Amino acid sequence: MAAEVNQTKTWWKEAVVYQIYPRSFKDSNGDGIGDLNGITEKMDYLKELGIDVIWLSPVYESPNDDNGYDISNYQGIMKEFGTMDDYDRMLAAAHERGIKIVMDLVVNHTSDEHPWFVESRSSKENPYRDYYIWREGKDGKAPNNWESCFSGSTWEYDETTQMYYLHLFSKKQPDLNWDNPVVREEVFRMMDWWCQKGIDGFRMDVISMISKVPGLPDGTPKENGLADPSPYVCHGPHEHEYLQEMNRKVLSKYDLLTVGECAGVTIEEAKKYANLDNSELNMVFQFEHTSLDCKNGKWSDDKIDLVELKEVMSKWQTELMGKAWNSLYWCNHDQPRMLSRMGDDSPEYREISAKMLATCLHMMQGTPYVYQGEELGMTNMPFQSLEELRDIESINAYHDLVGRNVADHETMMRYIRCKGRDNARTPMQWDDSEQAGFTTGTPWIEVNPNYTEINAKEQVEREDSVFHYYQKLIRLRHQNEIIVYGDYELLLADHPALYVYTRTLGEEKLLVICNFSKEAQEMELPEAWKDQEAEVLIANYEDVQISNTMKLRSYEAMVLRNC
Numbered sequence: 001m002a003a004e005v006n007q008t009k010t011w012w013k014e015a016v017v018y019q020i021y022p023r024s025f026k027d028s029n030g031d032g033i034g035d036l037n038g039i040t041e042k043m044d045y046l047k048e049l050g051i052d053v054i055w056l057s058p059v060y061e062s063p064n065d066d067n068g069y070d071i072s073n074y075q076g077i078m079k080e081f082g083t084m085d086d087y088d089r090m091l092a093a094a095h096e097r098g099i100k101i102v103m104d105l106v107v108n109h110t111s112d113e114h115p116w117f118v119e120s121r122s123s124k125e126n127p128y129r130d131y132y133i134w135r136e137g138k139d140g141k142a143p144n145n146w147e148s149c150f151s152g153s154t155w156e157y158d159e160t161t162q163m164y165y166l167h168l169f170s171k172k173q174p175d176l177n178w179d180n181p182v183v184r185e186e187v188f189r190m191m192d193w194w195c196q197k198g199i200d201g202f203r204m205d206v207i208s209m210i211s212k213v214p215g216l217p218d219g220t221p222k223e224n225g226l227a228d229p230s231p232y233v234c235h236g237p238h239e240h241e242y243l244q245e246m247n248r249k250v251l252s253k254y255d256l257l258t259v260g261e262c263a264g265v266t267i268e269e270a271k272k273y274a275n276l277d278n279s280e281l282n283m284v285f286q287f288e289h290t291s292l293d294c295k296n297g298k299w300s301d302d303k304i305d306l307v308e309l310k311e312v313m314s315k316w317q318t319e320l321m322g323k324a325w326n327s328l329y330w331c332n333h334d335q336p337r338m339l340s341r342m343g344d345d346s347p348e349y350r351e352i353s354a355k356m357l358a359t360c361l362h363m364m365q366g367t368p369y370v371y372q373g374e375e376l377g378m379t380n381m382p383f384q385s386l387e388e389l390r391d392i393e394s395i396n397a398y399h400d401l402v403g404r405n406v407a408d409h410e411t412m413m414r415y416i417r418c419k420g421r422d423n424a425r426t427p428m429q430w431d432d433s434e435q436a437g438f439t440t441g442t443p444w445i446e447v448n449p450n451y452t453e454i455n456a457k458e459q460v461e462r463e464d465s466v467f468h469y470y471q472k473l474i475r476l477r478h479q480n481e482i483i484v485y486g487d488y489e490l491l492l493a494d495h496p497a498l499y500v501y502t503r504t505l506g507e508e509k510l511l512v513i514c515n516f517s518k519e520a521q522e523m524e525l526p527e528a529w530k531d532q533e534a535e536v537l538i539a540n541y542e543d544v545q546i547s548n549t550m551k552l553r554s555y556e557a558m559v560l561r562n563c
């Protein structure tokens with residue numbers, strides 16, 4: 001009996017997305033850098049995992065100040081990654097297997113090497129001048145006190161015209177001026193070009209920052225004299241107007257998956273971005289749950305508290321239900337590995353806790369995103385020295401904080417080992433041969449030494465691996481409407497170690513139980529589940545015993561279905 005679904009059904013609600021960070025995925029030509037032909041080579045691996053969509057981190061021409069998030073040509077492919085022919089072959093290989101491709105759209109800023117910016121900086125009269133945000137200095141200093149996401153001022157002085165340009169990220173990432181209608185037209189035309197090519201969607205990089213508060217006012221300074229610009233740059237006055245225009249002119253003409261990376265997004269804002277009326281985007285990435293361990297500033301090695309995590313996740317689950325659509329993720333290229341952060345990456349509990357975390361996320365409502373290597377239980381990297389790092393954010397933060405004596409070398413390396421973005425960017429571990437089978441050359445960033453134990457080849461061959469567990473979770477989502485559309489309800493909100501929730505669709509119910517601790521836990525089944533027959537849909541231990549008082553082992557997870 002099919003129950004009423006309280007949502008319009010669409011493919012992107014039912015899909016599972018896999019994020020590829022191309023630089024670290026698979027190198028096909030031995031230069032140590034992952035590339036498009038490498039992705040094509042591994043398409044069958046992704047098919048076997050069962051994902052529906054690939055989100056491709058940027059592959060456009062770029063000087064790589066921020067690994068491709070600084071684009072110098074939106075309609076060309078980064079040389080290290082291959083050619084447009086390679087791209088077309090990859091797209092065809094994906095489509096042949098029923099896999100869709102979502103492109104990363106980085107249009108809050110370009111590279112300073114983009115021809116638009118080269119023109120823009122050349123003179124005040126240049127037709128491209130207003131493509132970017134130029135201001136006069138104030139008393140010989142920057143126009144305001146905003147701090148860049150990558151440390152230091154958001155303003156760079158430019159000798160040629162003796163003015164400053166705005167860059168919320170690195171100085172090689174000047175912000176585009178979205179208030180200029182010509183800029184919007186250029187961006188929309190470029191998006192349309194990709195859609196015509198047959199791509200299946202966009203992940204929109206820091207899209208919540210495209211509209212800035214006029215006057216660009218100073219913020220409240222921190223101890224270093226600089227201020228967080230978020231209140232003036234996130235969800236600014238024309239944000240939704242510009243996205244609606246984008247939707248009318250481009251998105252609505254195609255059948256796409258669109259997801260906006262929305263730093264600082266609240267529930268109220270998310271309901272606008274991802275409204276079910278389809279006037280803007282399909283869904284957003286929110287950052288509340290990945291910020292829970294960064295409360296005392298950006299860099300810390302605090303742990304995520306489970307009660308807080310449950311509160312945040314549940315708020316998003318229940319408040320968007322029937323009003324907007326959630327995205328679900330633990331990991332991406334900007335986050336440390338969730339397994340090291342929330343699970344247990346010791347050899348003894350690595351696999352069991354990776355499966356537990358996966359169960360917890362993949363049984364929720366929303367579109368799940370799997371980040372490359374997550375499906376193998378890849379872990380953080382034991383970085384020891386600055387020389388091993390490649391990420392501009394970590395390197396700049398190190399120099400800034402160590403330079404100002406806010407942190408010493410050891411403290412900073414400890415933070416970076418916990419939170420640094422390079423943790424997620426070490427090469428994909430394909431097998432136990434040299435360099436984890438990622439490259440025959442020298443990788444651009446070192447391979448995690450644990451590749452001899454953690455690698456795809458071993459896991460694809462072994463039935464009880466993390467890989468096969470993800471495969472099963474994905475299959476279950478495809479086969480059970482309740483996992484996609486069912487209502488969510490949190491139980492035991494205050495329990496410090498257990499994350500327990502139900503999903504409900506008509507008469508059908510799921511009970512999801514996850515023990516986030518190494519310690520055994522006892523749990524009374526909810527009344528409705530006592531003395532009832534239940535089917536174990538999936539579990540991370542083999543011999544699950546259902547009883548009114550459940551005894552849960554270290555990191556045990558299971559999903560029960562009422563019969």
Ligand code: GLC
Nearest residue numbers: 066069106169205206333334
């Ligand atoms: C987004 C990307 C990140 C990048 C930044 C600037 O947050 O995910 O990797 O550094 O935007 O483009």
Ligand code: CA
Nearest residue numbers: 027029033035
């Ligand atoms: Ca290569």
